[in-house]
Structures are given as C-alpha cells and as structure tokens.
Amino acid sequence: MATRSSRRSVKKPVAVSGPRRGRNSAQRLEKLEAIVRQLRKVAEACGFRVRHEKLLREAGYTVRSGRCRLAADEMLVLDSELPPDARIELLLGALGEKDLSSVEMPDEIRRLLSPDASTAAAL
Numbered sequence: 001m002a003t004r005s006s007r008r009s010v011k012k013p014v015a016v017s018g019p020r021r022g023r024n025s026a027q028r029l030e031k032l033e034a035i036v037r038q039l040r041k042v043a044e045a046c047g048f049r050v051r052h053e054k055l056l057r058e059a060g061y062t063v064r065s066g067r068c069r070l071a072a073d074e075m076l077v078l079d080s081e082l083p084p085d086a087r088i089e090l091l092l093g094a095l096g097e098k099d100l101s102s103v104e105m106p107d108e109i110r111r112l113l114s115p116d117a118s119t120a121a122a123l
Helices: 017-045 084-095 107-113
Strands: 048-053 066-070 073-079
Touching: 017 048, 017 084, 017 107, 066 084, 073 084, 084 107
Parallel strands: 048 073
Antiparallel strands: 066 073
C-alpha cells in the first residue's frame, strides 16, 4: 500500500514566458513607433502636412487614413487608433511616389523605402 507522501502530486513549473513575451512585444511596439516618427519627418521634409488624429466614424460616411489635398497642401491623415505597422504602410505608400534622393534619412528608413524592400521582412 502506498503511503500518503508517495501520492503527493508534483507541481508543474510555472511558465515564465509571459513577462518575457510582453517585454519583447513592448520593445517591438517601441521600435515600430520610432519608425513611424522617422517616416513622418521624411514625409514632412517632402512637403506633406502629416496629421495624426482620432478619426471619428459616424453613420452615413466612412473616414479613413490616407493622402488628401486641402487647397494647395498635400496632407497625410493618420488615424491614431491604427496599429503602428498600418501607419508605416500608409506612410511608405505615400512616400513611394516622391523623389527622395535629396532627403536625409537613416539607412533603416531608406531600406524600407527602396522599391525592392519587403516591408514585413524589414520590420
């Protein structure tokens, strides 16, 4: 007959990956936000007015982020509720149509803007 001590269940170790995963995603989010800031600077250097706002959605019309013209100004309106990778895609799309040869920018941003770059792989 087994004794009580031999029947004791062994506790499984608790996974420690939760906080580690959160830290990595926070670092990735911080990196993506830094890329958004750098792309905004490049867009402003190219003549865009960049607006980062919460876009309200009402019945009867749809408001989306993107490029628009207001009088003589070219604008980029970015919904603040979009995730950073979506804002990066919008900025890259608008900047892809501009001549960026004379604009100063970090090498990482220039690689993202190169025609042969895959955005997902570069991030």
